[in-house]
Amino acid sequence: MMSLQASCDDLPTSLILIDDQRHILGHCKLSRIPRIPHSCFLESVVIRKSMRGKKLGTYLMEQVENYCKHVLRLKMVHLSTRGQEDxxxxxxxxxxxxxSIYGGSTISYKAPITNDKSQPPKLTSSRNETIPPPPPMPVPQKINNVVKSNMTYMAKKFS
Structure with a gap:
């Protein structure tokens, strides 16, 4: 209940569908997409099992889109699904x-900065023996910037 009282018109936020007796019928969560600021990610769309098949999912989605368009002033919504594509x-x-809803999706590598590349630093043990330097770190190979998932990603642009 505290999270509902602390809710605001910003992301992330949860929206709930209730009936006249204030029973929860459905729920969804909206999150930021850092790389797409004019969109949000719709996740956890759920309708109470006993209430499914009554068009409440469609109603909840219409209300979510209205909220995104008019309150959050977004231009589109993204989501992922498995089995609900139709x-x-x-x-x-x-x-x-x-x-990705987790920010940057690329990895970059910067070699460490050294002053003198001809002479690697010498390490000594407690017995004053010279210890060879460790081997260089491997350079990461080019990373394919593809998210692999068994989910279907979908989006809707608002007119």
């Missing part, structure tokens, strides 16, 4: 490239 396609979502 549901989201009917709502106007299209398959897209996988995305």
């Amino acid at each position: 549901f989201y396609t009917k709502l106007g979502y299209e398959i897209c490239e996988p995305i």
Whole structure:
């Protein structure tokens, strides 16, 4: 209950669908996509099992999109799904490239800076013996910037 009271009109946030008696019928979570600031990632879309098949998922999605467009002022929504592609396609979502909600997706390598490359530093033991330097660290090979997943990624642009 504390997280609902502390909720604000910013991301991340959770939205809940309740009935007239304040029973929770559905829930979803919206998170930032650091590399796509005009979009958010919709995750954890859930409708109570006993209430499925009553168009509440469609209603929740319509309300989520309205919130994203008019309150958060976003231009699109991204999501991932496994097995619900037809549901989201009917709502106007299209398959897209996988995305990461964890920030930067590339890894870079910088070699350590040394003053004198001709003479590696000498290490000595407690017995004043010279210890050979460790071998150089391997240089990372080019990393393919592809997110591998068994999920289908989808997005919807708002008009």
